[in-house]
Amino acid sequence: MKEKITGVSIQLFEKQGFSETSIQDICDSLGVTKGTFYYYFKSKEALLMDIHLRYIDDILEHQERILSDVNVNYRTKLFQTVNRLLQSIEQQGASARVFFREMRHLSEERLPLIIAKRNQFRVNIETMLRQGVDDGEFRGDLNVRIAAFGLLGMTNWSYQWFHPHGELSDREVAQIFVEMLLRGIEHVGADQTLGGDFR
Amino acid sequence: MKEKITGVSIQLFEKQGFSETSIQDICDSLGVTKGTFYYYFKSKEALLMDIHLRYIDDILEHQERILSDVNVNYRTKLFQTVNRLLQSIEQQGASARVFFREMRHLSEERLPLIIAKRNQFRVNIETMLRQGVDDGEFRGDLNVRIAAFGLLGMTNWSYQWFHPHGELSDREVAQIFVEMLLRGIEHVGADQTLGGDFR
Amino acid sequence: MKEKITGVSIQLFEKQGFSETSIQDICDSLGVTKGTFYYYFKSKEALLMDIHLRYIDDILEHQERILSDVNVNYRTKLFQTVNRLLQSIEQQGASARVFFREMRHLSEERLPLIIAKRNQFRVNIETMLRQGVDDGEFRGDLNVRIAAFGLLGMTNWSYQWFHPHGELSDREVAQIFVEMLLRGIEHVGADQTLGGDFR
Amino acid sequence: MKEKITGVSIQLFEKQGFSETSIQDICDSLGVTKGTFYYYFKSKEALLMDIHLRYIDDILEHQERILSDVNVNYRTKLFQTVNRLLQSIEQQGASARVFFREMRHLSEERLPLIIAKRNQFRVNIETMLRQGVDDGEFRGDLNVRIAAFGLLGMTNWSYQWFHPHGELSDREVAQIFVEMLLRGIEHVGADQTLGGDFR
DNA sequence: TATGAATGAGTGTTCATTCAT
DNA sequence: CATGAATGAACACTCATTCAT
Numbered sequence: 001m002k003e004k005i006t007g008v009s010i011q012l013f014e015k016q017g018f019s020e021t022s023i024q025d026i027c028d029s030l031g032v033t034k035g036t037f038y039y040y041f042k043s044k045e046a047l048l049m050d051i052h053l054r055y056i057d058d059i060l061e062h063q064e065r066i067l068s069d070v071n072v073n074y075r076t077k078l079f080q081t082v083n084r085l086l087q088s089i090e091q092q093g094a095s096a097r098v099f100f101r102e103m104r105h106l107s108e109e110r111l112p113l114i115i116a117k118r119n120q121f122r123v124n125i126e127t128m129l130r131q132g133v134d135d136g137e138f139r140g141d142l143n144v145r146i147a148a149f150g151l152l153g154m155t156n157w158s159y160q161w162f163h164p165h166g167e168l169s170d171r172e173v174a175q176i177f178v179e180m181l182l183r184g185i186e187h188v189g190a191d192q193t194l195g196g197d198f199r
Numbered sequence: 200m201k202e203k204i205t206g207v208s209i210q211l212f213e214k215q216g217f218s219e220t221s222i223q224d225i226c227d228s229l230g231v232t233k234g235t236f237y238y239y240f241k242s243k244e245a246l247l248m249d250i251h252l253r254y255i256d257d258i259l260e261h262q263e264r265i266l267s268d269v270n271v272n273y274r275t276k277l278f279q280t281v282n283r284l285l286q287s288i289e290q291q292g293a294s295a296r297v298f299f300r301e302m303r304h305l306s307e308e309r310l311p312l313i314i315a316k317r318n319q320f321r322v323n324i325e326t327m328l329r330q331g332v333d334d335g336e337f338r339g340d341l342n343v344r345i346a347a348f349g350l351l352g353m354t355n356w357s358y359q360w361f362h363p364h365g366e367l368s369d370r371e372v373a374q375i376f377v378e379m380l381l382r383g384i385e386h387v388g389a390d391q392t393l394g395g396d397f398r
Numbered sequence: 399m400k401e402k403i404t405g406v407s408i409q410l411f412e413k414q415g416f417s418e419t420s421i422q423d424i425c426d427s428l429g430v431t432k433g434t435f436y437y438y439f440k441s442k443e444a445l446l447m448d449i450h451l452r453y454i455d456d457i458l459e460h461q462e463r464i465l466s467d468v469n470v471n472y473r474t475k476l477f478q479t480v481n482r483l484l485q486s487i488e489q490q491g492a493s494a495r496v497f498f499r500e501m502r503h504l505s506e507e508r509l510p511l512i513i514a515k516r517n518q519f520r521v522n523i524e525t526m527l528r529q530g531v532d533d534g535e536f537r538g539d540l541n542v543r544i545a546a547f548g549l550l551g552m553t554n555w556s557y558q559w560f561h562p563h564g565e566l567s568d569r570e571v572a573q574i575f576v577e578m579l580l581r582g583i584e585h586v587g588a589d590q591t592l593g594g595d596f597r
Numbered sequence: 598m599k600e601k602i603t604g605v606s607i608q609l610f611e612k613q614g615f616s617e618t619s620i621q622d623i624c625d626s627l628g629v630t631k632g633t634f635y636y637y638f639k640s641k642e643a644l645l646m647d648i649h650l651r652y653i654d655d656i657l658e659h660q661e662r663i664l665s666d667v668n669v670n671y672r673t674k675l676f677q678t679v680n681r682l683l684q685s686i687e688q689q690g691a692s693a694r695v696f697f698r699e700m701r702h703l704s705e706e707r708l709p710l711i712i713a714k715r716n717q718f719r720v721n722i723e724t725m726l727r728q729g730v731d732d733g734e735f736r737g738d739l740n741v742r743i744a745a746f747g748l749l750g751m752t753n754w755s756y757q758w759f760h761p762h763g764e765l766s767d768r769e770v771a772q773i774f775v776e777m778l779l780r781g782i783e784h785v786g787a788d789q790t791l792g793g794d795f796r
Numbered sequence: 797t798a799t800g801a802a803t804g805a806g807t808g809t810t811c812a813t814t815c816a817t
Numbered sequence: 818c819a820t821g822a823a824t825g826a827a828c829a830c831t832c833a834t835t836c837a838t
């Protein structure tokens with residue numbers, strides 16, 4: 001039941017927005033009464049927190065897996081990271097949109113935890129970029145902080161325009177994005193042709 | 200008075216969100232009564248539309264000016280475009296954030312106009328990129344559509360983290376972004392060192 | 399101007415009701431501002447009072463003329479009264495409907511005057527009936543009070559269904575009504591066939 | 598509770614009018630909060646519709662019973678119909694007045710149903726008159742449509758002046774009205790003395 | 797587990813009216 | 818004569834939340 005509530009809530013929050021979705025809407029969608037809702041969730045905001053945690057924990061977990069894989073180089077890690085984000089937008093688009101749009105409705109007690117995890121995600125990317133620089137895969141003068149922001153911007157923004165069943169797949173968009181990024185952040189003099197390794 | 204209402208509304212909408220800001224909040228901030236608000240605006244949403252139009256019309260106008268300037272090359276236009284967007288986030292950050300976050304609260308009658316103008320902005324960037332490709336400044340195999348989305352993502356996303364009085368100025372961030380972008384989209388074989396022309 | 403305000407107000411009050419018509423509606427219809435309205439009328443209710451007075455004074459005046467005409471018998475007076483009422487519904491239908499429906503919105507200070515005039519109208523009918531009884535035209539056992547109410551009911555109610563351009567004219571409906579009434583209230587033994595005198 | 602809300606609403610709507618009665622008035626009368634009201638009724642107008650349906654369904658049901666009774670003649674049916682209407686004004690005067698006065702506040706979606714039922718009531722009376730004509734109880738040249746309107750006007754209008762505890766009872770008024778009507782619509786030559794059957 | 801009745805504070809909006817200009 | 822800015826009280830309605838059952 002808790003799963004079902006979370007599921008329809010994500011759909012409704014995405015379609016109508018958090019503030020515009022009432023507990024009644026959620027209950028109507030499930031054919032239960034409001035008492036039931038409050039049996040499973042302490043408040044509307046607690047439900048929102050749940051949704052946020054699910055999403056960020058999931059992508060953080062994937063990210064850690066990518067970063068700790070010693071068998072791939074940093075260019076590949078970069079691709080995998082971007083690809084994973086786009087994939088999550090394709091596969092759990094509603095969750096992603098709720099995550100990006102409704103964070104602000106979390107209370108002051110709960111928000112910091114989400115922000116911390118979100119920062120963790122960004123810091124992990126910075127770390128990846130810095131290690132890539134140290135390994136000679138990325139340009140030595142790279143401002144990794146700004147570069148990380150740029151990468152996240154390109155990728156996260158796609159939830160505003162990317163349609164799962166559009167002209168290009170998530171993988172194709174990821175490849176184009178990474179090509180754009182790499183030609184700039186790759187160390188000059190390194191092999192400029194994109195290797196086929198992560199295609 | 201209309202200006203004053205718009206002004207405080209932007210501040211409040213940014214801080215608390217559109218749905219979370221009541222007409223009463225706005226009126227209290229100004230020391231007027233709700234009747235006064237409704238003398239100047241037909242509805243809360245009409246006010247939001249006003250804010251949106253002001254913002255998008257302003258940046259569209261700047262963009263047109265940049266694009267139609269025949270004295271600068273496309274790399275420079277690119278820099279100017281990115282710089283202008285970041286500048287607008289620095290100088291009218293609240294408006295920008297309201298624009299990006301609250302668009303969804305526009306009614307179905309009003310939303311299409313804003314979306315059309317927003318698309319116009321993106322299409323203008325695509326056009327600029329395409330002409331840069333034709334002129335040999337940008338890579339011939341550039342997917343201008345995706346590139347435009349990427350550029351907009353990098354830039355627009357900055358409203359989430361960019362602080363006007365932070366470590367780097369808008370101009371510096373713009374330079375870093377454009378460098379990142381250019382090394383990828385510049386025609387291979389062209390002068391890879393960034394010209395000083397737009398510094 | 400005062401005439402124009404009264405005119406459009408009658409139309410609007412009839413179409414939308416008094417409570418549902420705002421001063422703004424009235425002003426919009428005339429292309430003037432609310433200040434103008436309050437220059438000519440002390441309040442919305444004062445306007446309503448004006449409309450009521452115009453209507454009731456007009457029909458009272460006609461009634462007095464009918465009743466004081468010594469050249470016609472009481473059956474004819476009866477017909478003329480009914481006919482006049484139906485005529486007023488045909489010709490000033492909007493005023494009539496406003497009169498019947500919106501009286502309740504008059505204030506406690508103003509209402510008694512209208513009620514007094516309205517009662518006067520009914521009492522005049524009672525008087526006419528009583529004199530007709532005394533003259534032997536109407537049945538001796540007639541309850542003139544109830545009969546007057548019945549007559550007024552039949553006639554006034556027609557504002558709910560009578561359409562000026564319908565199958566029957568006001569005159570034809572009046573004839574049918576008076577025939578219905580007369581066959582009952584005429585003195586038994588009097589000539590039962592309707593005389594052509596008031597056709 | 599729904600009954601209680603309906604009950605006090607009828608009283609308030611009658612005394613002050615629909616538009617002039619606020620939900621707060623209703624709630625104050627019952628010592629409950631507005632939330633409670635909206636738990637039972639979707640809107641103020643839905644409550645009004647409820648009141649209308651109760652009233653018209655009740656009198657329609659009584660009418661059908663009168664019309665389908667094969668043991669009484671049409672003159673008696675006529676008396677019973679008029680008597681029942683006056684009775685309903687005596688016993689449920691408030692409902693009756695709300696019904697006649699506030700119908701206009703029903704929405705365009707709901708109004709047609711009430712109008713249809715109201716027309717049904719009138720058509721039933723026309724049918725009764727027509728059958729009475731065919732049976733030779735009423736005059737052959739009777740315009741049943743106009744006669745029905747006249748009958749309804751006489752009777753319905755009484756809600757404007759009839760007071761339950763006045764000089765005459767509903768039954769007495771009904772007898773006077775029916776006598777007035779019958780002497781006109783009875784077939785000439787039929788027994789002119791009113792039978793005692795419905796006295 | 798789940799219901800359904802009730803709360804109470806809050807929302808956007810309307811509107812008759814006033815008044816300085 | 819007429820305007821236009823401003824008021825302030827009221828209104829219908831919503832909604833997250835509680836709680837006895």
